[in-house]
Amino acid sequence: MKKKSNLHPTIFVIFGGTGDLNKRKLAPALYNLYTEGYMPEKYSIIGTGRTSFTDKKYQEEILNSVNQFSRNGKVKKEQWAEFEPNVHYCSVDISEEKTFENLKKEIEKYQKEFEEKTQVVFYLAVAPNFFPLIAECLKKYKLTEDEDNCRIVIEKPFGHDLETAKELNQLLSRIFTEKQIYRIDHYLGKETVQNMMAFRFANSLFEPLWNRNHIEHVQISVTEQLGVGDRGGYYEGAGALRDMIQNHLLQLLCLVGMETPINYDADEIRHRKVEVLKAMRPFKPEEISTNAVRGQYSKGWVEGKEVPSYRTEKGVDKNSNTETFAAVKFFIDNWRWQGVPFYLRTGKRLNQTSSIITIQFKDVPHHIFSAGATETWTQNRLIISIQPEMSIRLQVQAKRPGLKMVLNPVDMVFDYKGTYDTDTPEAYETLLLDVMNGDQTLFMRGDQVEAAWELVMPIINTWESKKSLNFPNYPADSWGPEEAEALIARDGFHWFTLPLKDKE
Structure with a gap:
């Protein structure tokens, strides 16, 4: 010791x-x-x-x-x-x-x-x-x-909606100063999430490319094989949008989208995150149907076991309108990201448990190789895997060994397990130590919480006011409702998933 x-x-x-x-x-x-x-x-x-x-x-x-x-x-x-x-x-x-x-x-x-x-x-x-x-x-x-x-x-949850989040912040601010309040989001304590800061701001290689001129779109997916289990009562009052997108996924989006901070000071970094949320394009009610998709899982089979539908889980209303899947397309309206779509997706009873961020770069402006040489062509991608593996992959094109010019996508991989011998600390270890050290860098500030709620409230209000007529709309062990595929396919893209070997 x-x-x-x-x-x-x-x-x-x-x-x-x-x-x-x-x-x-x-x-x-x-x-x-x-x-x-x-x-x-x-x-x-x-x-x-x-x-x-x-x-x-x-x-x-x-x-x-x-x-x-x-x-x-x-x-x-x-x-x-x-x-x-x-x-x-x-x-x-x-x-x-x-x-x-x-x-x-x-x-x-x-x-x-x-x-x-x-x-x-x-x-x-x-x-x-x-x-x-x-x-x-x-x-x-x-x-x-x-x-x-x-x-x-x-x-979390830091409030149930924008109004209750403001009430909670006001109550806490009457008793504590902001420097005393640590709103903990365990996702920010994960090693790969923290490494995003080092990857972005300790290396000069990607900064010139980290903008609308070179990045085509960004995907953030946090998916789970499990259902709600014994949390049905809680989940009925939450849903996927509140439970995951309002906090975890928007936090990851902020790390991808933030401007370079002046220094590694807690408030400086949190300023940059709030700037991202405030620059995000608000939704008008008539835009929600084309930019957001909800789903609810039906019964099915997962790894050889039959699993129940959401509506038959313990503590769930048999006619529940609560979403167990949500996918949303966001835009950040600033100089760096104007016109670049950010696709966020999360859900339960999906095909894999995984958390990945995919940054897809624009295609080369001109193809010099023949069609036969580029049958498996894919655009360059940067893939940050938070779970099940912890890795950062850069997908590039390379020549396949042989006498002919045939290109294949290959991965340049930084893998924690393959690089370091030491065990990775749990997220809560990192965050509890930061609390004792008085370091708020990885904790959410009150204005950040409210800005995130303000962004998602139009979707929440629309979904709660209009009952879905097609729930349940995706089977267990699938990738969610077909509408989620259409959401991204309309822009000419598709959801990126981990290879099957990484699912093991």
Whole structure:
């Protein structure tokens, strides 16, 4: 294990400490940060919940979670023996305001033990309707007054629509400053997503090409083989557009479309992202039918198993109008991107689980080779794969070995597994460390959240006001509704998918 980091003493309070997010992601991430030497020398992790647990019982629960979900497998006894005493439990019922007094006493106890300035991180791993209650109680019990050493982390969704997003931002801004608020989107913590910044701005090769003069179109696809599973109740109030495009996919679009920042400063980078969202062409109601497609999956077969339709999933209305697939064509109206379409696609029960960004370059202006030599001709593409593999591919044309001039597309590949021996950290490890370091670069700012909602609200309002008459309109294990293919085919393009070998 590496030596301890130079972080200030930290108290990490997890609301929803007995919940699924903490068990699967947060607790394993914090433990992995400890084993890699990134936790402070003095720290305390306090899980909260309504259940009555002793510290010992809670430590056993966390041990089971880490053993099951950590990327490093089961814990080593000597490491767990050092980590375990820093894990504690405090019974807090969010609906019972007076129980926050228990939390305050617990925090003050560790602050006194650490005997130096201590930063406190409040992580809200709970349902969004509890965000206001928790924030107000933290303020009432004077747990938010130290602006330099108090931070709050909230999970998406950041509001249900533009109006509720504004309400949430206004509430949080009454209690916290913007520098204290960390709106976490785990997609931005993924290694390949972060590498996009390095790829774009640490290399001079692509900057002259990164504009409308050389790029024909951009595709961003985040697809899932799984259905909604046990999340049917939540998904009914969300849908694919809210759940994925409003946040994850628009964040990826911002990374592709942003202008070069002056420096690697959190606010500077977030300024550039907001500029992209504000430059995006708003939708008029009459334009939505030709620029946006929705779908809902029917029953089918996936990997030899029969799977149910969305409308028969647990917690779903049998006549549901909720989309499980969405594809939208966006434009960024500025000098760099004028006229270049950005196609975003996401859905459940599709043929693959994958997240890929494809930048297709314009064709060569003149073909000098014969038709026979270019039967498999494809335009140059830059493919950034976030999952299942982590790679960046540049597709170019090259001559096939032999006596004749025959061209074939070949990939120049940067593959994480083939290049580096070290394990890739989980997204939450990166983001939790950034929270403790006070680095907001990978976190969404309030105006960015509102700009994203403002962009998608015309589509949401139109879809909710007009019931789809053809749901369900795509079978499980397909690539979505036929209308999605038509959306991109009308412009002379097709959706790019990973080769079958990458699906394994």
